[in-house]
Amino acid sequence: MKKIEAIIKPFKLEEVKDALNEIGVEGMTVSEVKGFGRQKGHTEIYRGSEYTVDFLPKIKLELVLPEARVAAAIAAIIKAAKTGKIGDGKVFVSPVDEAVRIRTEEKGEAAV
């Protein structure tokens, strides 16, 4: 099992979700986050004084999948989330030791 964490632009969430649904991904967890990478922040001005916005709003998408489906999911996310401009985000993949479905107590790949 692998966990995919994808940081994407907020307005791309719908497209990414639809793309993942199409390849049969059934569940995911989404959170609103803030951060910056190479895009950095930018300066704004309010009542005559400048201020910098360092942390930009992003969406973090988390999903756990059987190993065989990971490559397809990553491809789907990249295809849907890409705009070609700076700030499109990143995808991280990490191993997952165990998973349990609370209702049925199924374990491992049957639980995800």
Next chain:
Amino acid sequence: MKKLLWILVATVGLFVAGPSLRADDAAPKADPNGSATGTISDVPGFVPATPAELGADDKNDTNKVAAYMDAKKAAEDYAAQSKIEPLAVKLADSVGHNRVAINFMWTLVTGFLVMFMQAGFAMVETGLCRAKNASHTMAMNFMIYPLGMLGFYVCGFAFMFGGLGAMGTLGGYAGLNHEITVNLFGHDWGLIGWKGFFLQGAGYDTAAFALFLFQMVFMDTTATIPTGGAAERWKFSAFMIYGCLIGTVMYPIFGNWVWGGGWLSQLGTNFGLGHGHVDFAGSSVVHMQGGVIALIFCWLIGPRHGKYDKAGKLVNPIMPHNIPMVMLGTFILAFGWFGFNPGSTLAGTDLRIAVVAVNTMLASATAALTTTVYMWWFKTKKPDPSMMCNGMLAGLVAITAPCAFVSAGGAAWIGIISGILVVEAVFFFDKRRIDDAVGAIAVHGVNGAWGCLAVGLFADGTYGDGYNGVAGTVKGLFYGGGLNQFWAQCIGVTACFVTLSILSMIVYFIAEKLVGNRVSLEVEIEGLDVPEMGVAGYSGMVMDKQSETPYAR
């Protein structure tokens, strides 16, 4: 020892006040149920005046004799006719009562509109503050209404209007007739009124009550201005002390000088300076007073933590937490201003109200547009919604004094100038570490002064015959009125600044001594809501803590 001193002060006070109170015995009769208010004498020109007897010299002047005979005949004809047709007299009595009733209605309904401006102020001020101070700022705006009102009821109204004299448009009741004066340069100058405490005695009259309601909501407008300027760091207990003193003492003194028959209104009759200090609806009495108090409080209490760096140079903006709230509040205020300015005729039968209302909206429009464009093109490259609101309010404040005396073009120009003034003033005070959370000093203080001066420049001479007891209309410099009116306005503005600066400092130091004015740094960083008020403004809602201070951004 302290008690003895108080007793001494009280005795001296009674000794001074006693004779003046006794002198009121021959006062006109109050009319608490309103049935005797508004008679045939309120129908202009219906009853011809009986002419005064001619003197010995006048009897040789044929013109004067002829005029006397004509007037005498008219009076006799009327007396004879009214005996034949008593119905006409009764009808005229009824018409007089209705005319005064229309004026009462107008005064009360516009007063209700002005009362609603409290909601506008609360929304503007709270919207411009951070979310962690929302319930505290809102609570100050809420409590100032009862506190100010009760202070005005106890003695504020008596100080301000106790020496007003006859209330022409409200039936001519003249019971509030005791002004304490001082004789200087051969003239009696009014200092403060001394009648109508607790709305008792001479104050228990329908006209006095109507005036009380209308003027009370004006006073509360002033009272609520500094709560915005010093918001986000002002201790609630210190604010309560200020709240007790604003309606009782701080506001009525200058108010009496301008509207209650005091010395600023007498500059015309006594010194020939135009019509004296002319302030139709309160650019100085209401707005500049509030602005000066805000200036002194903001200066003494110091800037909010995090706005300036340690060197005191860099300006970090502190974000408003709710711009929609600010804009809705501004619209409520602009709506309430239709009570504020046109209502100040105290007469629905004075049809100048149409001109006043249109001037008011024109100035607000030109000011809002000017501010927006000025910010956008010349200052910061973005139109800035918070400044748009400040701009509209600046135009409304500036047109408040001249609204009845200027043409539509004059109103538009007054608005344009106020739109630039407000931006420059906000930047000016920001640079000098006078941290005004909502722009109250720039909007109310600076533009209040500008509005008063504008009367002396733009008054076009179409209105104001007999204003402050001076014959002829009010005319400013640009319409051939010379500089006299302008000097009177300058004196009024200076008097407002000096008096209110001193009073504000006294009140600030009383509060400092008793409870302290500023909350601790920990409370300020946490937000005043929970430590000061016990409840958060948005309990249960997730706040974006990162936008709270510039350091975290």
